[in-house]
Amino acid sequence: MSPKITTELLKQLRQVMKSPKYVQEPVQAYIVPSGDAHQSEYIAPCDCRRAFISGFDGSAGTAIVTEQHAAMWTDGRYFLQAAHQMDNNWTLMKMGLKDTPTQEDWLVSVLPEGSKVGVDPFIIPADQWKRMSKALRSAGHDLVPVKENLIDTIWTDCPQRPCKPLITLDLSYTGVSWRDKIIALRSKMAERKVLWFVVTALDEVAWLFNLRGSDVEYNPVFFAYAVIGMNTIRLFIDGDRMMDPVVREHLQLDSNLEPEFKIQVMPYGSILSELQAVGADLSPKEKVWLSDKASYALTEAIPKAYQYLTPYTPICIAKAVKNASETEGMRRAHIKDAVALCELFNWLEKEVVPKGTVTEIIAADKAEEFRSQQKDFVELSFATISSTGPNGAIIHYKPVPETNRTLSVNEIYLLDSGAQYKDGTTDVTRTMHFGTPSAYEKECFTYVLKGHIAVSAAIFPNGTKGHLLDSFARSALWDCGLDYLHGTGHGVGSFLNVHEGPCGISYKTFADEPLEAGMIVSDEPGYYEDGSFGIRIENVVLVIPAETKYNFKNRGSLTFEPLTLVPIQTKMIDVNLLTQKECDWVNNYHQKCREVIGAELERQGRHEALRWLIRETEPLARVQ
């Protein structure tokens, strides 16, 4: 991997930073954040501006270019990658290390007095703008919005913004019509006394209208905004995809609807001016609801006194609680996904053990092949982490030809993968050994399993926040002086983003929303031995009501039900480290895999995989 040569690009950027064609006054620094205008986690190629200017294409990083310097802030996951991908023009700022300055402090230290720092107001979230603007102002500088994105001005071969056809989802998938979602949203708006709601996150637009797209890889979303009033619905979207009769029918664009359900379709690029018009027309006490992570540009379109900002929007919260149709869809998707993985693991056992010709990339491709054979398969839900031996210890590893390793009987293999099906989204990690694991590997695996079970079987009162469960996943590891440096779980969308808010299971946040029945999260503790192996056991689990003796004085009890039904390799388990309760959990789980997935394998005529499943779900027995 050789670094991108950026000397010429930086020269061009520094020119446009001073060019009256693009900036009112010259800017002495220009910030290039990671995100897109919707603060998406996964972005389209046309939004990879930070990667374009620097060469560094990890998922998180902020570039700042001044007349003299170019610096890149990224976190521990990407120190190595960024160092490899960037040339000597760039200084790597290792976030999380004690001596690394914040972006603000660094800017203050390098800028001449009274400098202007430019940023694209569509890319920077309002809360971040606020923080940075305040810090710069107190040091005598100014953060200024630069309307035209300066990277785009020098990115001559910038790919076009994708504009792919839409998929409509009927009631059997969504359970609730878009019309009823609008009604529910308006009732939340009335509760909070707001007149307008601005939908800026792509998955929220998709969910609200029961539409899906493929503008961004892995995420079935499409570029759009929506502005919902008490009597109006405006959808900002480009392309001839709104000409599709199926979409028109779905949105009832040509029907004689009541005016308050009539969708006005407007160009994607007109959101700002339309929102400014809304803002200009407000009377005192009329409020506009936005996410506090919405872009500075859109937030500022509404005068401050009229802004109503919350960390989680009502759509984000409603979307997280899956209804019966969505839950059933998720169950179906997970059954299909398990069939594909049984096929894969059976195939791997046949290939790896005698032949030794399967690489990480081949295994990942094979997993995709088996998944794509399943009904309603759309695409993968994220880049497959197919990693063997030491690669498994790299938490966000993705095999590329330079690192591609061959699976063998001597190393642990970790596969973290998932797919988008029209009825649901999957995300599952299994850790396997095709030979004989060492006692230490089994020990670590068993602690991780104990943590996985501790979360999955936890019982807790209704309204508990997920972060309060995080330590349950670590307790067995902690007892032996082991830990893992990532959260334990994230929310999972229903044929939507594989990572979604507002709930999760992590020590890192305190602002998550309380868990309630119908929410879906992952449960994925791990253990990583640098240079040797990685272990992770991940199921997607559904929050369900639990039966408890005293039921929290009628507050209600919750627990989890695994939606993922893929055997956990018993060869890796040191049974004597399990309690009887944990052993029973594994056996019950495997019994359910055998019944549910076995029936589906049978139905699909996949007899060899069925035999593999039955072999892998033999009950464990503890030595008493």
Place this chain on the structure above:
Amino acid sequence: MSPKITTELLKQLRQVMKSPKYVQEPVQAYIVPSGDAHQSEYIAPCDCRRAFISGFDGSAGTAIVTEQHAAMWTDGRYFLQAAHQMDNNWTLMKMGLKDTPTQEDWLVSVLPEGSKVGVDPFIIPADQWKRMSKALRSAGHDLVPVKENLIDTIWTDCPQRPCKPLITLDLSYTGVSWRDKIIALRSKMAERKVLWFVVTALDEVAWLFNLRGSDVEYNPVFFAYAVIGMNTIRLFIDGDRMMDPVVREHLQLDSNLEPEFKIQVMPYGSILSELQAVGADLSPKEKVWLSDKASYALTEAIPKAYQYLTPYTPICIAKAVKNASETEGMRRAHIKDAVALCELFNWLEKEVVPKGTVTEIIAADKAEEFRSQQKDFVELSFATISSTGPNGAIIHYKPVPETNRTLSVNEIYLLDSGAQYKDGTTDVTRTMHFGTPSAYEKECFTYVLKGHIAVSAAIFPNGTKGHLLDSFARSALWDCGLDYLHGTGHGVGSFLNVHEGPCGISYKTFADEPLEAGMIVSDEPGYYEDGSFGIRIENVVLVIPAETKYNFKNRGSLTFEPLTLVPIQTKMIDVNLLTQKECDWVNNYHQKCREVIGAELERQGRHEALRWLIRETEPLARVQ
């Protein structure tokens, strides 16, 4: 309990709210917060202004008086008490209930346009001022500082501010001289590039100078401020207590010290003008460090650009990590405290069972009597919670004649008590039954015990925040659908405040500092059945290094060691609900109580209490 008649007082207050003698312009509302000028949890009688004006004397509450209204905000612990203590002039604002307005919202709803809201700038913390001022300003009102406290102007028989003699603590108690503490503080100041540090919390002043006082009940502190520069030390303190030759010697006031260790003693009331002088004399980039909870008055004395505010001061953090001398002192204090409790419980068994003449108040007094017989006893560390039957379910109960209940063989008795000894501070809760507990009572007690053990025996990596351990205390209760609505533990001072920051074990905070060896916290899960009983099991525990197999890749392992060594009533335990490990924990704990406290009881010739101890520490045996 009849309410305080406040009609006349409110009339007087409303007069001074308009009197040019006290306010530059009339204020339409006046806020009376709970605290004192040091944001203390426990306050002196002269600072109980909110209780004076309203009659409500709970530990938390804010009064606001307008020309028409008088309203009191308090939380769920005090709804009943506040309703009883206040007359009809007052409206109770029940915090935590959905429909209760915030103080800001309420003010905005009742005030005429363009109102002024007054508050004593010495009583309101700067962060609170900021929040409230912003909210009022955005509604067209003004929060204004009223220099003279308006309650004081009408409180004709206001008690004097206490000014009691000081106690000096030598190195055998503190382990570090005040001089070395100043050196360490200055090095922290240098690290952060601040020139001045303002000590506003009373326990921080006391800790820094190795002095103790008795100006506030239960807290061995004295009214003072300190301002530490890189070359100066200013102590703001009143009274002839600085004439005491022992104190003068301790502070080396009459020695020929290097100038940077020479303490300048100044009047308590001159802090503001001195700080303003410091503030006026600063050059650019010179900073003054204050707690962000310091009063608005003191914070504003320093121009904004020069303020360096942090949630926890370096003294708060240093004070939390006890050195060997402090730890040994805490151990000694807990041994003496256990002796007193063994005496008490032995006495209770003899009195309650056959005679039935012991009330909650008599039991509390007896506990104090036994404690006061111990060496270096100073006072109690908080008001004893002595509660039987349904009173035990009132978490912050304190027996008064109206509620005083007689202990019996039919009810659970909960005693939460502690003391200040010159070598340490104690806080212990035991829950006892003097007859035969029901199966349900034993079941609940055993779950609480399992939670207590889960925290006490937890192993976790160095740097873990206490809030991550909170759920361990609840897991056994949760499994049965039970919970308790308070945190699991708080920091404990060393012959200082029984509640101190910056660490603790609670689901309620995310801002606690990481636990490290030498910190001392309480471990006190509970269960409360309204109208029936309360259960709590509380030990004070010391954070110590743990031995683990893999030691978190040299990050280090921590666990807790109980300092409290008082038997946990085995009669209340359903042994079959314990795991073998938990059973072993109880037996090891009781073995240690028997050895350590037994030896001390023997030494003190308390043979009857020793026999009680031996009886109460018989090992449990699980039916296998």
